[in-house]
Amino acid sequence: MKVDFHFHLEEGPYSLNWLQRTCQALQSTRRTPESVSPNSLEAVQSVVRQLSRRMEEGCYSERWITKYLEQGSREGISYFGVVDHLYRFKEFKPYYEKHMLLDDSPIGRLQREWLDQVCIYSIRDYLEGVQNAARFYGNLSVGVEADYFEDGEVELGELLSQYEFDYIIGSVHFLNGWGFDNPETQHHFKEQQLHELYARHFETVIKAVNSGLFQFIAHLDNLKVFGYRPSEGKLLGWYEAVASALANAGVASEINTGLAYRYPVKEMCPSPNFLRVLYRYGVPVTLSSDAHFPDDIGTMLDEAVIMAKSIGYEEIVYFKNKQPIRLPL
Numbered sequence: 001m002k003v004d005f006h007f008h009l010e011e012g013p014y015s016l017n018w019l020q021r022t023c024q025a026l027q028s029t030r031r032t033p034e035s036v037s038p039n040s041l042e043a044v045q046s047v048v049r050q051l052s053r054r055m056e057e058g059c060y061s062e063r064w065i066t067k068y069l070e071q072g073s074r075e076g077i078s079y080f081g082v083v084d085h086l087y088r089f090k091e092f093k094p095y096y097e098k099h100m101l102l103d104d105s106p107i108g109r110l111q112r113e114w115l116d117q118v119c120i121y122s123i124r125d126y127l128e129g130v131q132n133a134a135r136f137y138g139n140l141s142v143g144v145e146a147d148y149f150e151d152g153e154v155e156l157g158e159l160l161s162q163y164e165f166d167y168i169i170g171s172v173h174f175l176n177g178w179g180f181d182n183p184e185t186q187h188h189f190k191e192q193q194l195h196e197l198y199a200r201h202f203e204t205v206i207k208a209v210n211s212g213l214f215q216f217i218a219h220l221d222n223l224k225v226f227g228y229r230p231s232e233g234k235l236l237g238w239y240e241a242v243a244s245a246l247a248n249a250g251v252a253s254e255i256n257t258g259l260a261y262r263y264p265v266k267e268m269c270p271s272p273n274f275l276r277v278l279y280r281y282g283v284p285v286t287l288s289s290d291a292h293f294p295d296d297i298g299t300m301l302d303e304a305v306i307m308a309k310s311i312g313y314e315e316i317v318y319f320k321n322k323q324p325i326r327l328p329l
């Protein structure tokens with residue numbers, strides 16, 4: 001059985017590339033192929049109409065959410081979990097402003113610009129849209145992807161406690177305030193000792209596990225995103241430490257295919273070696289495409305299932321009302 005428990009409805013910044021990618025998603029998820037021939041004026045006019053409706057209705061409209069669910073059902077997905085990043089929501093902006101590097105350094109200025117471009121919605125708009133969809137689609141759970149910052153957990157817990165979710169994903173995307181998965185700041189990897197960086201990363205992941213805030217921790221080895229990674233033999237001790245923390249805290253993780261189809265490293269999270277260690281410790285996993293557009297939902301989840309089975313997993317989990325529910329793979 002397949003689930004997709006980590007996909008997003010929209011992500012800025014709003015570049016021309018974003019606009020083009022949105023057009024592509026609209027085109028490839030339309031219900032019935034159009035009778036007009038491609039590359040004709042009529043075809044372009046039709047795309048413009050769809051795009052203009054999408055922009056007017058926004059990403060929390062029933063129409064946009066339904067595209068993910070319909071496409072996912074075609075891919076054979078039985079249960080869905082929708083999230084968006086907390087940094088999209090104004091209610092959480094002070095939390096990010098406190099913990100992200102936003103000073104006058106080149107990375108600080110770039111991140112300030114990025115945060116202002118992406119942090120534009122209210123979480124209430126998101127929840128209204130997705131909870132409404134969940135009333136019609138019983139197999140949809142509502143979650144959020146929260147960034148974990150060291151020493152930010154009390155504040156984060158208080159903010160999150162004001163809203164209702166089926167699950168909260170904990171993610172480490174920032175180290176010392178630096179968003180390491182932003183392609184524009186990847187040069188920063190070259191200025192650091194990789195062993196120290198990985199140690200810092202996994203220490204932070206373990207603190208996120210132990211915070212008690214999250215049902216599952218996303219993409220455990222996301223730091224490899226641009227291919228900067230020490231040999232895995234040297235990371236095995238960290239893999240064990242993370243797996244042991246997850247098992248002791250009763251927190252799950254995921255097989256996330258996002259890096260495999262969208263980033264230079266072209267490998268799922270966790271790596272097969274890491275997943276073997278998780279399995280040995282009995283850590284449950286869910287499945288995630290980390291799609292940011294409806295046509296990406298479910299991408300490479302068949303490969304993820306094959307990998308999980310080959311390692312020994314016979315079950316996956318999904319979440320409702322903060323409870324893990326087991327399913328045969």
Ligand SMILES: [Zn+2]
Nearest residue numbers: 145171218219
């Ligand atoms: Zn993430």
Ligand SMILES: [Zn+2]
Nearest residue numbers: 006008145290
């Ligand atoms: Zn994500």
